[in-house]
Amino acid sequence: MCQYEAEDNLHVLRECPVAKDMWKLIVSEASWSQFFSNNLLEWVKTNLGNHGRLPRHGVPWSTLFGILAWRIWKNKNLFVFQELTWSSVEAIKVSISWAKRYNAINSWDSSRNSNSEYLLGN
Ligand SMILES: [Zn+2]
Numbered sequence: 001m002c003q004y005e006a007e008d009n010l011h012v013l014r015e016c017p018v019a020k021d022m023w024k025l026i027v028s029e030a031s032w033s034q035f036f037s038n039n040l041l042e043w044v045k046t047n048l049g050n051h052g053r054l055p056r057h058g059v060p061w062s063t064l065f066g067i068l069a070w071r072i073w074k075n076k077n078l079f080v081f082q083e084l085t086w087s088s089v090e091a092i093k094v095s096i097s098w099a100k101r102y103n104a105i106n107s108w109d110s111s112r113n114s115n116s117e118y119l120l121g122n
Contacts, residue, residue, distance in 0.1 A: 010040040012076050019072045022088045026054075026064070044069075059099040067102070068095040 002017050013019055014036065027035045038046065047065040054061060071091050078084040086094075 010043070013040075013069050013072055014043065018075070018088075022068065022072060022091055025088055025092050026068070054096075057096055057100065059096065059103045063102055064095060064099040067098050068092070071095050 004011060004016065007016070014023065020036070023035065024032065048062050050061045050065070052061050053059060054064060057064075068091070071094065075086050075091060078086070
């Protein structure tokens with residue numbers, strides 16, 4: 001996507017300008033130096049372990065982080081194989097929308113009592 005030669009996973013998910021622009025739209029500037037440090041494993045562990053909610057949207061950071069990281073990876077593939085690109089804003093909007101839906105389903109599920117029937121399985 002950029003001219004950087006060795007595109008390892010951390011580059012694609014966080015360091016590539018395309019990815020960085022997206023993260024900078026949802027990570028506050030005061031947290032950039034912390035967010036853009038750490039190796040891949042620590043970065044993923046720290047963010048998936050952060051269940052604090054986004055002020056305006058109410059979704060847990062961990063959910064949005066996982067979905068946006070996946071979206072960035074998907075977009076990389078879209079670009080490589082189909083030459084399609086998404087704008088940063090588009091990717092963020094879709095990710096927030098999915099995170100909200102995931103969160104709604106999740107809270108619906110955990111609020112059910114143990115005797116209720118599931119939609120699938122037992
Ligand atoms: Zn790159």
